[in-house]
Amino acid sequence: MRNLKRALSLALASVMVMGLMVVGSGASYVDVSSENNVEAIEVLQKVGVMTGDENGKFNPDANVTRNEMAVIMSNMLDYKVSNYAGTAPFTDVPSWAEPYVAACYTHGIISGYDAKTFGGSDSVTAAQAALMMMKALGYFQYQSDFGEDWQMATIREANKIDLYKDVNATAVAPMTRNDVAQLALNTLKSYQVEADNDTINVNGNGVSVSGGSVKYYQLVSNDKMYKAIDDRTGLSMSNVSGYTKELGEDLYDGDLECKDETDDFGRPATTWSYKSSTIGTYSDSADQTWTGKVSEKDLYTAAGSAAYDNYKWTVYRNGEIVEDMDRVNGKDVLDYGKTSSERWQETGNGVLTELYVDSTEEDVVVTIIDTFVAEVTKVEDNGDDYTVTISYKSDKPSKAENEFDTDQKFSKEDIVVLTIGGTEIQSMAKAEIVEGTVSSVKDNDYVKLDGTTYNYNRAYCTTVINSAKGLVNLDDGDNFTNPDVDNEVVLYLDTYGNAVAIEGAEDSVDDYLFVTGVDSAYGDVSAKVVFADGTEEKIDIDEIDGVDAYWKGTGDKRVPTEGHIYKWNQSGSEYDLESASYANFEQILFDASNGKGKVERDNASVYRGSDRIGTADSDTVFINTDDDKVWTGYKNVSSQEDIVGAAVKDDGVITILFMSSSSGSSAEDDDFVFISGTDPEVVNDNGDKLYQYNSAYINGEKVEGGFIVSSSSAKDDIVTKGLYQVTKRDNDDHATEVKLVVDATADKKGNYESGALKAFESYATYAKKDILSLNDGDGNLTAGSQSDFSYNNDTTFVVVELKKDNTDVDSVYVGGVSDIETDAEGRTGVFVVTVEDDGDDTPMAEVVLVIVPDEDTVIEDDNNNGDYKVVSLSGKKIELTVDKNGEFTLKNVKVQKGDENYENLGDVTLSAKIELYNKGWDELETVEEDFTAEKSVVADSNGIKFSSDLLSSGDKIRVTLTLSNKTIGDIEFFTGSMTVPEA
Incomplete structure (x- = not known):
């Protein structure tokens, strides 16, 4: 059930002002936050007194002019302003405001600076606005009410009835829309009065003014509608008791109701409703x-x-x-x-x-x-808001919900801090992150990162909401922890800047590396290693187990052992390594002497020889040191046998396993490079000649510094624009052998028998709902032969757009599955380059190459009818063009019988089926043109013309041409797409 929390826009005001957390969805305007008078703004919006602009904004900080104030008063008092149009005495009021000003002037709500000047463009002040509101309530009916200073009198009386409550404005300061809304709501909650003026006495000579003063009495009634906003009672001028008549009760006939309640935190609150529809619940201001x-x-x-x-x-x-x-x-x-x-x-x-x-x-x-900690596991876009699903990392109140609706977008895996009232989430914010080295710590109290102190949120110093003390350990979701000095950590803060959660407080798999080779130069030690993320590097070693690394001779050396795992720390550009015995972790070796290993997908057991050596879990990291592929979790790892390598075991669980397998694997994505420029820059590197291709892309990203080939033979193999696989590299990781995998472009003469046409022979028959199906297995460039693949948000779609009739590359970029066109006409070429596991029946695609044809390309079809066929003139291509007026020109077409020109063609009909693209191809019309051919030639280099009156500039169209007569029959010989030029 979705817990829409419109009621809490103001209920969390104090939390929001201090912590700026996000409350539930339902706020009226995109620019209204808890720092504004949300209760007033939402109530006035509901009853139509104050509304926002066409962009969904209320503009709470904008000043209100006197003209605009007349509109607000007219809306609130429900004046039929059209009845007053043209009656205002002022000469400076614009036509749009005149009826409103006139209505308020007629009812004595407003007055001008003088008889002709209203000053409507001036900002209304707090005193002016309050006077208008109090006149609406029945106050200030006589001049004597003002005394010597109308502003002081207004402010004094307004304060008596709490009209300025929660209004942040001084008497002469301009009022914002935010404050006017609050002033208006306070007015609707106030009772109305009537005046008893005993300053007027009548004698024999007429009316005279003498001593006494104006007294104002409450308007009362025994009608229950006057309990709608406040059920207080009072005495009228005639000493009759009854419910006071609040202005909002009178104006809305009791349909606007206000009830005292408590919010979900237990705080005293007010619930507003209009015509039985709840507007919101708003907490009172705390003392x-x-x-x-x-x-x-x-x-x-x-x-x-x-x-x-x-x-x-x-x-x-x-x-x-x-x-x-x-x-x-x-x-x-x-x-x-x-x-x-x-x-x-x-x-x-x-x-x-x-x-x-x-x-x-x-x-x-x-x-x-209190503040609770959770991780976002799902974000659902509802159109007008988002439903966020979380998994609690801290403990939580009993039966606390795990869904929250909000106008703010969160992302999956965000760590968030939240508040809970009862069972419902009331507010949520993404936790602030700080990173650094722990310089000191006091358990369950504070931690210093690089000298800066972060106090623990008090709830994490005690067991008042959690089962244990300490920060939430995001490396181990079931525990709380305190870090150690020198830990490199990520600290998560609540909205007040206090620590609530941590990563890196304990050993993680990122602390380990695997040594694949050792070398020395001038006595210094270096090693080729693989890190836990699959990255392979050559590093310089400073210390091993706290002692300097060195290599003075064959028997005089202190170096890391190849095939072993080490913990590492980096100091400057060098590394300090700690062996299993020194760092006190359990290492399992897989080799010929100890026994080779085996892992199976979906099997948690890890074997060495025939012995079960440990258990993998969903967090176990597997790294293939041959191709640097990384899997997390035993359900994801590819099954492999004859493993050589090493693993770390902790309490029987394999936490990380570095492995090399004789079973081999598919090439990795960085072995594939798309080259769109085949002329390399020649670079001299210490006497070695290198070939640098600056228009080269790996995974759709341009290679920074260019793609380097170090052998002339590899350079000679790069002859066309397309996708190449690096099959061999030198010690500097430069390519020494490459092979062309996909030729992306046609040759310069437009020969479609190879190149681009071949590239489009592999295409997708289905590409949506996480499934990608190819027409056959030829588009699978991996070691497998599957034609069906899955894909997800991590799949990289490398898009290559062609131009110039597919003879050149226009652009290369990272796109998406939407770039794949499966339509038989104009479809894209599709190749699956790498997958996660080529042993799966439907492997997860990692990199997919999509080749998009030039949209203006026209392709000659090899259609014929028996001995007769339509072909292009010798040495030329069939050309079809269209101008801005919809006139087509067809060039270079003839008819052959067998291999000879058919000289007796005579009268023929050219039919052109024209289709318009609108999220698919829709047939527009078929145009026919009759003419007499000159021998075999239908259209020479000057061309023949036909036109369509239904086209507009910018239309994307597809044209299919058919040639007909009684001898050759009907031959469909051409299909091409093009765009009508701009006028």
Whole structure:
């Protein structure tokens, strides 16, 4: 069930202001955050008083002009402004605002600077806006109400009725839309009044003004609709008791309702609804807020002695009532007393504590909100918001949900911090990340990274929400941990900057490397190694097991052992290695003397010889040192036998295994290079001649510094633009042998018998829903022969676009499966270059090559009818072009009978079927042109013409040509796609 949390836009205000977390979806406007008066903005939007612009923005920080204020007042008071058009006395009001200004002026809501000047383009001030609102409530009906200073009088009376509550503006300052919304909501919640003016006396000579003052009395009624916003009672001018008539109750006939409730955290809150439809639930402003330690004395001081001695207290933690703290006396919530400096209820860094004191009901509510840690496992785009699914990494409240709807997009595998009220997620934010070396640590308290101190979130210093103390260990999801000094770690912070989770606190597979070769130069030791990510490098060794590495002679050396695993640290450009015995880890060797190994996909057991030597799990990392392929988890590794290598075992579990297998494997993706420029730059490298191809791409990315070939024979093999496989390299990783795998372009003469046409013979028959099917196995460039493959977000689609009738490469880039066209006409060439495991029935494609033909290419079909066939003129190509007016020109066409020109062709009909591309080919029309051929020639180099009136510039079209007469029958001889030029 989707937990849409529209109600919490304001409910989390204090969390958001301090921590800037993301609340649930449902906010009215994209530019409104919890720092704005969300309650007021959403209520006024619902009743149509204030709305946003066409871009979905409310513009809360924009100043409100006096003209705009007239619109707001007219909307709120439901004036039929069209009835007042043309009646405003002011000369400076624009036509769009005039009816609104006129309506408000007629009802005495506004006045001008003078008889003719309204000043509508000026920003409205807090005093001006409040006066308009109070006049709507019935105040300031007489001049005597203003005294000597109308602004002071307005502010004084507005404060008496809490009209400025939560409004952040001074008397003469311009008001923003955010503050006007709050002022308007406060007005709707206020009761209306009527005036009793005893300053006016009547004597025999007429009306005269004497002493006395204007008094304002509440309007009351016994109609229950006047309980909709506030059920308070009052006395009218005639001393009648009843419910006070709030302005919002009168204006909306009781359909706008406001109820006192609690939010999901237990905080006092207000729920607004209109016509029985809930607008939202909004927490009250706290009397005191803490995000650090709260002592028992702090709590007592903030609540006050009266609340401590006389009120009933209720304490919530994450929306649940704390045990034995439900409507208890003040002294019952403190363990040590009102003067104690002891920490109360495990409050502290990153724990939000809020105090609410209700002197009317004599209640005190305290809410405590902790931060939880989770990983995003799924993000679903709903169109107007996202549903985020999480997996908790910290402990969680009982029955806490794992889905959250939000307007902000998160990504899979994001580490997030969140708050929970009851069972529902209330807010979520991506955890801030810092990286560094641990310089000092105090367990369950703080950690210093490179000298900067990060306090633990208090909830991770105790067991109040978690089963153990410590930071969430993201390397081991079931544990909490504290790092060690010198650990290289990634620290995850809550929205207050406190630590909640960590990576790298324990040994990881990234700490290991495998030695495949050892060398020395001038006594210095180097080694060729494979790291845990499959990267192969040649490194210089500084120390081995804390002692300098050296090689002074055959028998006088301290070097790493080939075929062994070492832990490593890098110091500068050199490496320090630690052997299994020195670093105290268990190493398993697979070789001829100890026994070769075996792993099987979906089998957790790892064997050495016939013995089961250990168990792999879903986190075990397997590295093939022959081709640097890496798998994670026993369900993903390719089955291999006769393994030579080594593994690390921890408590019976194989954590990492470096292996080489005699069974061999397919080539890797970096063995394939697409070359779009065949003229290399010749480079001299210490007397060696190297050939540098600067227009070369690996996995769709241009090779930085160029693709280097170090042998002239390999250079001579690169003769056309296409995909090459490197079959042999020298010690510097330069290619010495290559072979052409896919010839991507036709030759310069447009010969389609090889090159591009051949490239398009391998195509996809299906390419969607994670399945890619080729027409046959020839497009599989791996060691397998499959024609069906799976693909995912990690599959790289290398797209090559051709130009100039497929004789040249236009561009090379990383695209997607959408670049594959399976339509029989104009389809793309498709080749699967590498897969994860060529032994699978439907292997996962890693790299796919997609060749896109020139969209203006026209291809001559080899169609015939018995002895008769349509061909191009000798030495030329059939050409079809179209101009901006839809006129076609066909050139270089003749008819043969057998191998000879058919000289008696005579009258013929040319039919052109024209199709328009619109997410597929739709037939537009068929145009026919009758003419008499000159001997065998249908169209010479000057061409014949026909036209279509249905085409527009920019149309992508496909044309199929058929030639007919009574002798040759119907011969379809040409299909080509093209674009109508721009006019």
